[in-house]
Amino acid sequence: MVMLNQLSSGSFARVVKIENKTLIREKLNSKGIVEGSFIRVISCFGLIVFQVDTKTYSIGNKIAEKIRVIEL
Numbered sequence: 571m572v573m574l575n576q577l578s579s580g581s582f583a584r585v586v587k588i589e590n591k592t593l594i595r596e597k598l599n600s601k602g603i604v605e606g607s608f609i610r611v612i613s614c615f616g617l618i619v620f621q622v623d624t625k626t627y628s629i630g631n632k633i634a635e636k637i638r639v640i641e642l
């Protein structure tokens with residue numbers, strides 16, 4: 571397992587755990603990003619840009635380091 575901000579562009583991963591920060595968890599849940607979600611990293615320069623289903627999101631490194639994933 572690695573943190574989301576450790577993946578490279580073009581990687582596919584599955585969200586395993588979102589560190590227990592209530593505000594971060596609520597923000598991600600409201601966007602449909604939950605434990606078990608499959609994501610594809612588009613870019614990891616500056617902001618982390620990724621897709622969940624057909625939607626594209628961007629988050630900062632501080633939030634990305636709270637998301638534990640398994641690279642596929």
